[in-house]
Amino acid sequence: MRQTFKLAASALALSIAFQAHAATVPEGTALAEDQTYTFWLLDAIKSMDPQINTDVEGSDVLRNLFEGLYNEDGDGQLVPGVATDHKVSEDGLTYTFTLRDDAKWSNGEPVTAKDFVYAWRRLADPATASEYAWYMELMQVENAPEVIAGEMPPDRLGITAVDDHTLEVRITTPLPYFPQMLVHGSTFPVLQSVVEENGDDWTDAGTLVGNGAYTLTEHTLGERVVMEKNDTYWDSDNTVLTRIVALTINDVNQGLTRYLASELDRVDIPAGQYPRLKEEYPEQAVSTPYNCSYIYMMNVGEKGPEALKDVRVRKALSYAIDRDIVVDRILQGGQRAAYNWTHWAVAGFERPDIEYAGWSQEERLTKARELLEEAGYGPDNPLNLNLQYNTSDDHKKIAIAASQMLKGIGVNLTLDNYEWKVHTDRMQNQEFDLARYAWCGDYNEASTYLDLFTSYSGHNNGEFFNDEYDQVMRDSKTAEDPLPFYQEAELILADQMPIIPIYHYANVDMIAEDIRGLPQNNVNNTWYGKDMYRVAE
Amino acid sequence: MLTYTLKRLAVAIPTLLLLIVVSFLLMHAAPGGPFTAERELPPQVLANLNAKYGLDDPLWKQILTYVWNVVTGFDFGPSFIYKDRTVNEIIAQGFPVTLTYGLLSFAVAVVVGVSLGIAAAVRHNSALDYAAVGVSIGAQVLPNFVMAPILVLVFTLWLGWLPGGGWQGPEYWILPVVALSTSFMASIARITRSSMLEVLTQNHIRTARAKGLPEHRVILRHALKPALLPVISYLGPAFVGMITGSVVVDIYFSTGGIGKAFVDSALNRDYAVMMGVTILMGALTIFFNLVVDLAYAWIDPKIRY
Numbered sequence: 028m029r030q031t032f033k034l035a036a037s038a039l040a041l042s043i044a045f046q047a048h049a050a051t052v053p054e055g056t057a058l059a060e061d062q063t064y065t066f067w068l069l070d071a072i073k074s075m076d077p078q079i080n081t082d083v084e085g086s087d088v089l090r091n092l093f094e095g096l097y098n099e100d101g102d103g104q105l106v107p108g109v110a111t112d113h114k115v116s117e118d119g120l121t122y123t124f125t126l127r128d129d130a131k132w133s134n135g136e137p138v139t140a141k142d143f144v145y146a147w148r149r150l151a152d153p154a155t156a157s158e159y160a161w162y163m164e165l166m167q168v169e170n171a172p173e174v175i176a177g178e179m180p181p182d183r184l185g186i187t188a189v190d191d192h193t194l195e196v197r198i199t200t201p202l203p204y205f206p207q208m209l210v211h212g213s214t215f216p217v218l219q220s221v222v223e224e225n226g227d228d229w230t231d232a233g234t235l236v237g238n239g240a241y242t243l244t245e246h247t248l249g250e251r252v253v254m255e256k257n258d259t260y261w262d263s264d265n266t267v268l269t270r271i272v273a274l275t276i277n278d279v280n281q282g283l284t285r286y287l288a289s290e291l292d293r294v295d296i297p298a299g300q301y302p303r304l305k306e307e308y309p310e311q312a313v314s315t316p317y318n319c320s321y322i323y324m325m326n327v328g329e330k331g332p333e334a335l336k337d338v339r340v341r342k343a344l345s346y347a348i349d350r351d352i353v354v355d356r357i358l359q360g361g362q363r364a365a366y367n368w369t370h371w372a373v374a375g376f377e378r379p380d381i382e383y384a385g386w387s388q389e390e391r392l393t394k395a396r397e398l399l400e401e402a403g404y405g406p407d408n409p410l411n412l413n414l415q416y417n418t419s420d421d422h423k424k425i426a427i428a429a430s431q432m433l434k435g436i437g438v439n440l441t442l443d444n445y446e447w448k449v450h451t452d453r454m455q456n457q458e459f460d461l462a463r464y465a466w467c468g469d470y471n472e473a474s475t476y477l478d479l480f481t482s483y484s485g486h487n488n489g490e491f492f493n494d495e496y497d498q499v500m501r502d503s504k505t506a507e508d509p510l511p512f513y514q515e516a517e518l519i520l521a522d523q524m525p526i527i528p529i530y531h532y533a534n535v536d537m538i539a540e541d542i543r544g545l546p547q548n549n550v551n552n553t554w555y556g557k558d559m560y561r562v563a564e
Numbered sequence: 565m566l567t568y569t570l571k572r573l574a575v576a577i578p579t580l581l582l583l584i585v586v587s588f589l590l591m592h593a594a595p596g597g598p599f600t601a602e603r604e605l606p607p608q609v610l611a612n613l614n615a616k617y618g619l620d621d622p623l624w625k626q627i628l629t630y631v632w633n634v635v636t637g638f639d640f641g642p643s644f645i646y647k648d649r650t651v652n653e654i655i656a657q658g659f660p661v662t663l664t665y666g667l668l669s670f671a672v673a674v675v676v677g678v679s680l681g682i683a684a685a686v687r688h689n690s691a692l693d694y695a696a697v698g699v700s701i702g703a704q705v706l707p708n709f710v711m712a713p714i715l716v717l718v719f720t721l722w723l724g725w726l727p728g729g730g731w732q733g734p735e736y737w738i739l740p741v742v743a744l745s746t747s748f749m750a751s752i753a754r755i756t757r758s759s760m761l762e763v764l765t766q767n768h769i770r771t772a773r774a775k776g777l778p779e780h781r782v783i784l785r786h787a788l789k790p791a792l793l794p795v796i797s798y799l800g801p802a803f804v805g806m807i808t809g810s811v812v813v814d815i816y817f818s819t820g821g822i823g824k825a826f827v828d829s830a831l832n833r834d835y836a837v838m839m840g841v842t843i844l845m846g847a848l849t850i851f852f853n854l855v856v857d858l859a860y861a862w863i864d865p866k867i868r869y
Contacts, residue, residue: 251820486603
């Protein structure tokens with residue numbers, strides 16, 4: 028096992044070393060004079076601090092201002108960032124990264140291994156109070172739980188600068204996908220002197236010092252973020268876009284209007300409008316898989332309703348939902364019907380043969396009625412349940428459709444709409460029967476989904492506690508090939524049905540025709556301005 | 565008058581304190597907190613966050629600390645959600661924006677509304693009157709969240725004359741001001757019209773006309789001032805309504821104003837920003853009500869404080 032692991036790791040290192048990076052402009056391409064890219068943000072950026080940010084939108088900006096050990100290419104494969112490659116010890120617990128010697132901060136100072144050490148310790152340090160501190164635990168970095176709890180000083184964290192260009196990280200469990208996790212913004216380096224001199228103001232435009240391909244020149248909260256090309260970036264000679272602008276537009280329809288008025292180069296398409304836009308603007312409307320799954324979580328725990336403790340009822344509810352109607356009639360943006368938990372496009376994942384996925388909806392309905400009757404529910408003893416969802420037009424539409432579908436098998440679903448915080452609070456206190464839930468993968472690997480339903484995950488709000496499931500997930504961590512374990516886990520979920528999978532997300536965007544280099548095949552949609560360019564029309 | 569003003573300002577202090585305490589309690593009574601997220605935080609991380617922001621203190625202590633910081637240092641604390649910024653910074657960035665388009669909208673609404681109202685009253689039952697009433701009723705039933713997208717559709721997408729949002733210069737002000745001022749302008753026009761119609765039937769107007777004064781002097785010198793009394797009582801709440809109602813403008817025109825920050829702070833349970841903006845809005849309301857009352861005394865000689 029160890030040998031294979033080592034081989035796999037060195038293969039990864041090789042593949043990293045040989046990947047191309049930066050904008051690869053085909054020869055003979057006429058570039059536009061103005062290399063500005065303007066994209067849409069739904070909400071104001073909450074923080075420009077890599078260790079404080081918690082949002083996807085924030086990460087989109089951070090990836091341009093900072094650079095971590097590895098980046099992703101358009102297909103989601105790792106390519107070198109500050110690290111050029113790495114070695115893994117035989118036991119799979121020690122990673123040694125070689126850092127490039129030409130990486131610089133935007134103030135001209137060299138980027139060294141110490142900057143990573145400082146950033147990672149800062150993420151775990153209770154004094155920073157980062158909402159993403161748990162990411163260090165997720166990465167299994169040595170002593171992370173103790174440092175976060177304040178039981179050990181941050182310098183006991185398992186990360187060491189061997190020299191300026193050699194970084195050593197020690198983890199406690201072998202994680203085959205550990206390098207993939209390094210693409211995450213919370214692991215980006217920050218410059219200690221700048222952070223300490225400026226306190227919370229260090230992320231202000233003009234003060235912020237980053238090591239990414241761009242520097243921050245303007246940040247008006249809720250209005251815009253402007254980034255300009257950073258000439259000290261190690262690959263700035265191959266960076267084509269000179270300016271990246273993010274406009275905050277809180278209304279998605281308004282965003283679309285402004286896109287159509289050429290004020291933006293990229294915007295999300297509101298639900299239901301994709302078919303029309305695809306017909307009208309076939310070159311601009313695109314739908315790509317996106318690493319999130321949408322489910323109804325069932326409360327099978329102590330505080331949940333009696334009926335949901337019966338697996339027959341849970342299965343009946345799941346079978347009765349016609350996912351095709353949700354994706355084809357409501358969302359209409361290339362999302363896919365879900366019969367399992369992990370997003371179908373996650374790297375290295377293949378859905379096992381889940382029986383009910385292959386049935387027709389008629390068959391599912393027949394089975395659902397049978398199961399419900401067996402469980403003792405019917406016209407004389409109707410089943411009444413509540414479904415709660417957070418405020419959103421789409422959630423509402425799907426919930427209404429679901430309640431109609433369940434009515435078909437004699438289940439009365441009462442819909443409860445709560446604002447986001449109340450919804451979340453109720454879920455975390457097990458005050459729900461069924462609740463809308465979605466999960467977006469932290470990295471491009473199935474465990475980011477499947478770990479959630481272990482009894483020890485902390486996110487398992489429906490309290491589905493299953494020893495067999497826990498064991499399968501534990502075993503997957505040390506397996507040569509975790510896929511069979513992941514498939515086994517999915518089969519347990521389909522057999523026990525603690526959740527009703529509804530659909531797998533898609534990114535549904537309008538993208539200006541002259542923009543090149545946005546990832547089309549990366550399930551995390553990790554994009555980098557440095558890989559993009561604008562062609563002459 | 566001075567004593568009256570001072571008295572009113574003195575009453576404002578306990579009013580604001582009451583506002584702070586009630587808002588604080590209501591805010592903490594709402595389920596969820598600033599750090600409630602889809603991914604529940606590990607207890608230790610949550611404890612670290614609560615410690616950093618002083619949320620682990622008993623509520624009474626939090627209120628006292630808060631009021632003390634506000635009174636002694638004018639310090640509204642750090643935002644719990646926009647963690648790179650303090651509440652003072654957020655208000656300093658957003659409030660001037662809101663104030664700019666708020667004042668402009670206010671000016672437009674008053675000038676256009678009053679003129680339209682007078683014209684309609686003077687030419688009572690004429691085509692002008694019907695047109696003015698029609699326009700103002702139309703404008704009033706068209707809420708700003710319908711107006712805003714229509715304006716962007718027409719002036720940005722179809723005609724390409726004006727930017728659809730942002731806050732980079734005067735050309736960015738036009739659409740927000742139109743969207744925000746229209747319904748207030750309509751109300752002012754209707755109030756002015758009916759009040760003017762009433763005043764025009766009064767004896768002192770008949771006297772003025774009998775003296776042989778030209779009609780424009782009758783209107784401007786003798787009729788306008790009393791006709792404006794009901795308008796003025798409407799202006800205080802209208803101004804505050806414009807500032808607080810600016811959330812629609814902020815959402816549709818991405819101005820970066822304070823209205824959106826206010827609504828977000830409530831939804832995000834960003835206690836610090838919510839308190840800061842509440843106090844600001846409360847102070848504004850108290851201040852404008854006082855201004856309106858003083859303006860009353862100035863216009864109406866019967867009112868003396």
